[in-house]
Amino acid sequence: MMNLAWKEIKKSKVRFLILGSIVFLVSLLTFIISGLANGLSQDNAALIKDLPNGQFYMDADADETYNLSRIDNSTMEKLLNNEKDATALSIQMGFLNDESDKQQSVAFVTSTDSKLFPHVKSGEVILDRSMEDKGIKVGDTLTNNQFSGEFIVKGFVDQTKFSHAPVAFINIKNYKEIYRVNEMQLVFLLGGDSSQEFAGLQSFSKQDFLNTIPSYSAEQMSLNMIVWFLVVISGLLFAIFFYMMNVQKIGLYGILKAIGLKTSRLFRIMWAQMIFITVPALALSIVLCQVFNRIAPEGMPFSLTMETTATLSLVFLIIGFIGATLSGIQIKKVEPLQAIQQGEM
Amino acid sequence: MMSIFTIDKVKKTFTNGEVKEEVLKGINLSLAEGEITALVGASGSGKSTLLTIAAGLQPASDGQVLFEGKNINAMNQEQIRQIRASEFGFVFQFAHLVPFLTVEEQLMLMLDVSDSTLKKTEQKREVNRVLQLVGMDHRKNAYPPSLSGGEKQRVAIARAIIHQPKVLFADEPTASLDSKRSKDVMALIRELTKTLNITTLIVTHDEEMLSYADHIIKMSDGLILQNENPELVGRA
Numbered sequence A: 001m002m003n004l005a006w007k008e009i010k011k012s013k014v015r016f017l018i019l020g021s022i023v024f025l026v027s028l029l030t031f032i033i034s035g036l037a038n039g040l041s042q043d044n045a046a047l048i049k050d051l052p053n054g055q056f057y058m059d060a061d062a063d064e065t066y067n068l069s070r071i072d073n074s075t076m077e078k079l080l081n082n083e084k085d086a087t088a089l090s091i092q093m094g095f096l097n098d099e100s101d102k103q104q105s106v107a108f109v110t111s112t113d114s115k116l117f118p119h120v121k122s123g124e125v126i127l128d129r130s131m132e133d134k135g136i137k138v139g140d141t142l143t144n145n146q147f148s149g150e151f152i153v154k155g156f157v158d159q160t161k162f163s164h165a166p167v168a169f170i171n172i173k174n175y176k177e178i179y180r181v182n183e184m185q186l187v188f189l190l191g192g193d194s195s196q197e198f199a200g201l202q203s204f205s206k207q208d209f210l211n212t213i214p215s216y217s218a219e220q221m222s223l224n225m226i227v228w229f230l231v232v233i234s235g236l237l238f239a240i241f242f243y244m245m246n247v248q249k250i251g252l253y254g255i256l257k258a259i260g261l262k263t264s265r266l267f268r269i270m271w272a273q274m275i276f277i278t279v280p281a282l283a284l285s286i287v288l289c290q291v292f293n294r295i296a297p298e299g300m301p302f303s304l305t306m307e308t309t310a311t312l313s314l315v316f317l318i319i320g321f322i323g324a325t326l327s328g329i330q331i332k333k334v335e336p337l338q339a340i341q342q343g344e345m
Numbered sequence B: 001m002m003s004i005f006t007i008d009k010v011k012k013t014f015t016n017g018e019v020k021e022e023v024l025k026g027i028n029l030s031l032a033e034g035e036i037t038a039l040v041g042a043s044g045s046g047k048s049t050l051l052t053i054a055a056g057l058q059p060a061s062d063g064q065v066l067f068e069g070k071n072i073n074a075m076n077q078e079q080i081r082q083i084r085a086s087e088f089g090f091v092f093q094f095a096h097l098v099p100f101l102t103v104e105e106q107l108m109l110m111l112d113v114s115d116s117t118l119k120k121t122e123q124k125r126e127v128n129r130v131l132q133l134v135g136m137d138h139r140k141n142a143y144p145p146s147l148s149g150g151e152k153q154r155v156a157i158a159r160a161i162i163h164q165p166k167v168l169f170a171d172e173p174t175a176s177l178d179s180k181r182s183k184d185v186m187a188l189i190r191e192l193t194k195t196l197n198i199t200t201l202i203v204t205h206d207e208e209m210l211s212y213a214d215h216i217i218k219m220s221d222g223l224i225l226q227n228e229n230p231e232l233v234g235r236a
């Protein structure tokens, strides 16, 4: 069968190039914003996001705010004794003074013994690797204004951030001294799900818990909204562009129908053209995104997984398909006679 | 003998809101194989309406259009499409070529649409042969915008006959051409009708063109006035 779709593209390069570049630009923007959304969310909550699946618990009176949660010690003991995969943890924002007395903002994290978090002895600290860039080395001595002793840097862990600050893992005893608390904020139950309830505790899935972090949900919501707006806009662009093109081609469609082309073939031509345009445009913006990933400035959180890219590309194709098809409904309506009576195209 | 194409008591009424207009008021007509039948008459007398009904491009309100004994007025869209694609050819006032296909590709497309059983190389040979017939083989790689009006019309005629249709419909095929080109186009249609034994129905308002027809049907106000055989100047 003759490839009419491709022959038309070759003869109207400019027209299709314009649509292609619009799709390219919109998809590039979508990929980059999605990469930023994901990067920011990593930067904001990698500590939590990178945990395996499980369930979080906090004090039912804490108003869904981990900061306000104080789990009763007896409740916690009972839970930790009964569930061997449970870990209690606490998180608070704070500062460490480095050897040159510069304040470094960190998120202090402490936990009961668990394979999920590094084990830290009293007077020691394990830091997120981003602290290395600030000139801190293994063996350095750090201090905290609320802490009587000193922290010796024992090592670094990769990609462990909370609320955009590098995480500092410290021992429970030291944590309790700094924040003058006796209780832990959270219990994480590895592999747990919403079916497990404990008296006096409110349970959260990982995603639910992430959403209780105020900056996290605000950030993600606005970025995701932009991403979906862009996706919808690109769908509209497809629809409008193909609509305008189809309107100009009503006469041609009529003639093709008059000489006996099936309507389904006319639709296939349109779909083929949509794919001819979209696939190279998407490929180009994926490549450029990877380049952007490389050259993005150090401090810019950008993370675009292959999975996200593939999902978004698929969404683009589906949206393009729907847009083109909706605008193509007019093809179905074209009467061959109309075109003949319309005169020269 | 049964005629290949018979129009039987065909009526057509257009409804515009409350107003009903009967454009064809009962037409009976038989077309002869290998001959040109010309429809003439004043503008608005219903010639184009009759031709497009005969060609299956719009339905009649009443009556039968019998092609090889089958009433196409009672067929569904897909059946009519198949007949249009493989048994009918069309030429109109304007060539209506596909702007992004070369002359050769226009004809290849028609073979494709009519489900030609020929192999690709045979199709190309056939296209070449027909382009020679209409004198356009030297422009086979040209695109329509670079052709003159007469050249476009010759390509349109080639496209209308490449798939060896049994019936050729032409609605004022020379209206957009000058006198010299009009005669060339009519001579070509006549020659093809004879050599390929096509049944041809042609609408024209140009008296000069009537000399190329075997039968002339005069229409007036939705009815056939008279049925006559002209003096044939075109014949040697």
Ligand SMILES: Nc1ncnc2c1ncn2[C@@H]1O[C@H](COP(=O)(O)OP(=O)(O)O)[C@@H](O)[C@H]1O
Pocket (backbone or CB within 6 Å): B014, B015, B023, B041, B042, B043, B044, B045, B046, B047, B048, B049, B050
């Ligand atoms: N689709 C239509 N709707 C309403 N009226 C029509 C339509 N097509 C043709 N007519 C009317 O039918 C009459 C005959 O038209 P037509 O067959 O084109 O005449 P001719 O080809 O002889 O000039 C005209 O009065 C025209 O206005």
Ligand SMILES: [Mg+2]
Pocket (backbone or CB within 6 Å): B047, B048, B049
């Ligand atoms: Mg007319």
